[in-house]
Amino acid sequence: MSMSLKCFYVKGAAAIVFLATLMIGMSAAADENVRGWYELGATVIEDAKLEAFFDQPVADNKVKFDPGFRAAIAIGMDVTRYLAVEAEGGFHYNGIRSVGGATSSLGDLYQFPVMGNLVLQFPNRTRLVPVIGGGVGAVFSILDARDITLGTVWGCFINSGPRWRWG
Numbered sequence: 001m002s003m004s005l006k007c008f009y010v011k012g013a014a015a016i017v018f019l020a021t022l023m024i025g026m027s028a029a030a031d032e033n034v035r036g037w038y039e040l041g042a043t044v045i046e047d048a049k050l051e052a053f054f055d056q057p058v059a060d061n062k063v064k065f066d067p068g069f070r071a072a073i074a075i076g077m078d079v080t081r082y083l084a085v086e087a088e089g090g091f092h093y094n095g096i097r098s099v100g101g102a103t104s105s106l107g108d109l110y111q112f113p114v115m116g117n118l119v120l121q122f123p124n125r126t127r128l129v130p131v132i133g134g135g136v137g138a139v140f141s142i143l144d145a146r147d148i149t150l151g152t153v154w155g156c157f158i159n160s161g162p163r164w165r166w167g
Contacts, residue, residue, distance in 0.1 A: 035084055036075040043070040043092045045109070050099065061100035065109060068094035074117065086117040088135065096145065107145030114138055 045065040070093070076086030089112070096107040115137030122130045 033078045034075065035078060035086070036073070038071070038073040040071050041069070043068045043094060045094050063099050064097040066095040066097045068092065068109075072113070074115075076117070076119070078121075081123055082121060084119040084121060084133075086115075086119060086133075086135070088115040088117055088137070089113065107143060110142040110144065112140040114140070 044067050047065070048063040050061045050063050070090060072088060072090035074086040074088035076084050078084045092109075092111040092113070094109045096109065115135040117133050117135030119131055119133035124130075
């Protein structure tokens with residue numbers, strides 16, 4: 001199977017999972033305590049240092065990535081008026097721009113973050129609700145450069161900002 005056909009399958013599967021989750025979230029949104037969000041945007045990855053290649057040491061060659069795109073979706077519920085819990089999933093894509101010392105550096109990086117979040121919200125009389133939250137989870141990564149799988153990386157995040165109350 002060609003590399004481009006594999007990339008097509010991975011991107012297609014990610015799109016199907018994203019759309020299915022979006023539809024499930026929209027149907028569950030009829031419940032007043034159920035909440036959700038989705039986002040689409042760009043992603044930029046810092047240069048990485050290649051320390052070994054197939055168990056062979058290399059001279060700390062840099063791997064540079066192109067800007068890419070990301071999609072995320074979360075669904076959760078209000079535990080109280082001030083506290084909510086969410087399950088979040090996403091898809092990130094970046095192409096490899098170059099690998100130091102390599103004659104060819106074609107490849108793609110696919111990342112699938114999965115997080116559990118706690119969100120504090122501060123209801124008021126306006127539709128603009130300030131929120132702050134954080135979560136922990138894992139990022140499953142696939143480096144498609146001859147089918148190398150990077151494995152699982154654990155991560156965390158913190159966020160804050162306003163949330164628009166629709167109802």
